[in-house]
Amino acid sequence: MAYPTAAQSPPPRQPSVKVILTSADVQRVVDRIAHQILEKTQGAADTVLLGVPTRGAPLAGRLAARISAFEGISVPVGVLDITLYRDDLRRHATRAVGPTQLPPGGIDGMRVILVDDVLFSGRTVRAALDALGDLGRPAMVQLAVLVDRGHRQLPIRADYVGKNIPTALAENVKVTLAETDGVDEVRLYGEEPAR
Amino acid sequence: MIRHLLSGADLDADTATQILDTAAEMAAVAGREVKKLPALRGRTVVNLFYEDSTRTRISFEAAAKRLSADVINFSAKGSSVAKGESLKDTALTLQAMGADAVVVRHPASGAPHRLADWVDGSVVNAGDGTHEHPTQALLDAYTMRSRLGRLAGLSVAVVGDVLHSRVARSNVLLLSTLGAKVTLVGPPTLIPVDIAAALAPGTDVCYDLDAVLPSSDVVMMLRVQRERMNDSYFPSAREYARRYGLDGPRMNRLPEHAIVMHPGPMNRGMEITPEVADSSRSTIVEQVANGVSVRMAVLYLLLGGNNR
Numbered sequence: 001m002a003y004p005t006a007a008q009s010p011p012p013r014q015p016s017v018k019v020i021l022t023s024a025d026v027q028r029v030v031d032r033i034a035h036q037i038l039e040k041t042q043g044a045a046d047t048v049l050l051g052v053p054t055r056g057a058p059l060a061g062r063l064a065a066r067i068s069a070f071e072g073i074s075v076p077v078g079v080l081d082i083t084l085y086r087d088d089l090r091r092h093a094t095r096a097v098g099p100t101q102l103p104p105g106g107i108d109g110m111r112v113i114l115v116d117d118v119l120f121s122g123r124t125v126r127a128a129l130d131a132l133g134d135l136g137r138p139a140m141v142q143l144a145v146l147v148d149r150g151h152r153q154l155p156i157r158a159d160y161v162g163k164n165i166p167t168a169l170a171e172n173v174k175v176t177l178a179e180t181d182g183v184d185e186v187r188l189y190g191e192e193p194a195r
Numbered sequence: 196m197i198r199h200l201l202s203g204a205d206l207d208a209d210t211a212t213q214i215l216d217t218a219a220e221m222a223a224v225a226g227r228e229v230k231k232l233p234a235l236r237g238r239t240v241v242n243l244f245y246e247d248s249t250r251t252r253i254s255f256e257a258a259a260k261r262l263s264a265d266v267i268n269f270s271a272k273g274s275s276v277a278k279g280e281s282l283k284d285t286a287l288t289l290q291a292m293g294a295d296a297v298v299v300r301h302p303a304s305g306a307p308h309r310l311a312d313w314v315d316g317s318v319v320n321a322g323d324g325t326h327e328h329p330t331q332a333l334l335d336a337y338t339m340r341s342r343l344g345r346l347a348g349l350s351v352a353v354v355g356d357v358l359h360s361r362v363a364r365s366n367v368l369l370l371s372t373l374g375a376k377v378t379l380v381g382p383p384t385l386i387p388v389d390i391a392a393a394l395a396p397g398t399d400v401c402y403d404l405d406a407v408l409p410s411s412d413v414v415m416m417l418r419v420q421r422e423r424m425n426d427s428y429f430p431s432a433r434e435y436a437r438r439y440g441l442d443g444p445r446m447n448r449l450p451e452h453a454i455v456m457h458p459g460p461m462n463r464g465m466e467i468t469p470e471v472a473d474s475s476r477s478t479i480v481e482q483v484a485n486g487v488s489v490r491m492a493v494l495y496l497l498l499g500g501n502n503r
Contacts, residue, residue: 134229
């Protein structure tokens with residue numbers, strides 16, 4: 001019985017890449033979330049959009065721009081860095097801390113909508129909720145995400161979802177945005193080949 | 196990532212810049228409703244102080260507490276050091292208690308380096324003898340950057356007792372790494388021969404304060420360390436103040452934008468007059484506030500991840 005040699009064994013599978021949302025799709029989804037925010041918040045009164053870096057920050061800016069284009073309302077936008085609130089700080093080399101910028105009016109008594117690109121385990125949102133508690137006392141916190149890929153590890157759900165993408169755990173969802181990566185796209189990467 | 200912070204030379208330009216950038220974020224915490232971050236929960240920081248200090252110890256304590264670390268303060272007075280315990284035995288005791296970081300100030304130059312061999316945790320040098328005080332250099336660099344917008348290309352005059360100054364040594368090392376040009380100014384008896392070349396090439400020495408002032412962006416006055424003055428380094432305090440003290444007329448010879456720094460504690464009337472110390476160019480109070488932010492950044496970068 002001969003053992004299979006490297007030449008005989010099947011070539012490693014290439015990881016599959018599937019584009020889930022194109023640039024035009026991303027725009028449509030952002031438009032829809034902006035409409036939903038207006039609808040659910042009765043015209044976005046007393047509302048603040050806080051983006052979670054890296055890609056939540058430009059998304060929050062886009063949502064505010066669309067809300068302003070639709071109804072002429074200017075919604076305050078900020079950035080909430082959650083690095084120092086992560087629950088896995090000690091499992092990695094020290095992470096760089098990013099800027100946190102709250103809008104001048106602050107968040108006390110406001111409806112804060114957290115904005116992120118992908119909702120996965122929910123741990124990022126947990127960290128963001130802890131960070132918010134140290135920054136002030138919002139009247140209400142909601143969550144808007146471009147993609148919900150499932151596999152939650154905490155009891156957290158989003159109020160505004162751009163697209164639900166059923167995934168396997170081994171798959172990977174990657175959002176790219178023009179501001180941070182040069183192009184708007186959401187891609188699903190298949191299983192890495194076994195080695 | 197570095198494991199210990201023992202010397203200004205431990206930091207390359209990227210790491211030093213990362214510390215200053217992180218410190219800028221940490222500074223925002225001071226203006227928040229809850230002045231605390233959970234990043235170092237469950238970590239233990241020991242302040243091991245063999246020399247008197249108020250601002251440095253309090254600054255490290257505040258920094259560690261704002262990051263939610265547990266802080267143990269140890270001062271040589273009233274401890275078993277007074278009974279003759281050696282630094283090594285004290286270190287092993289701290290080790291057994293599970294210290295994740297030891298912040299050490301010691302009258303002997305090099306003590307933190309020895310300590311770093313004996314403990315598993317990170318060691319931060321908070322001033323060793325006449326050798327180094329790297330977090331002071333970092334907070335000075337941070338203060339210059341926030342006041343003047345940059346560090347590269349700045350002309351910094353470090354004036355006074357360079358011989359005994361750990362602040363001067365760490366500043367020369369760090370500032371030259373970050374691209375500033377340092378000139379050491381003082382009486383020849385207080386500036387060691389060849390110190391400039393030994394510390395960082397490109398550092399100048401000048402014995403005439405008035406010649407340096409018009410081209411300086413930053414003047415850093417050093418404390419005249421009476422406790423280390425066993426020989427006569429200069430004829431009298433009055434003569435020192437006359438030649439190397441910063442007073443109003445001298446301050447007016449500085450460029451419009453220039454700032455005056457002092458690591459504290461000041462000898463008012465000796466190296467700096469009250470008029471200068473309390474002027475709007477003086478960053479002395481700012482330096483203290485910045486010290487907490489910079490030390491938070493250092494503790495976070497040393498202890499925040501699994502860097503061991």
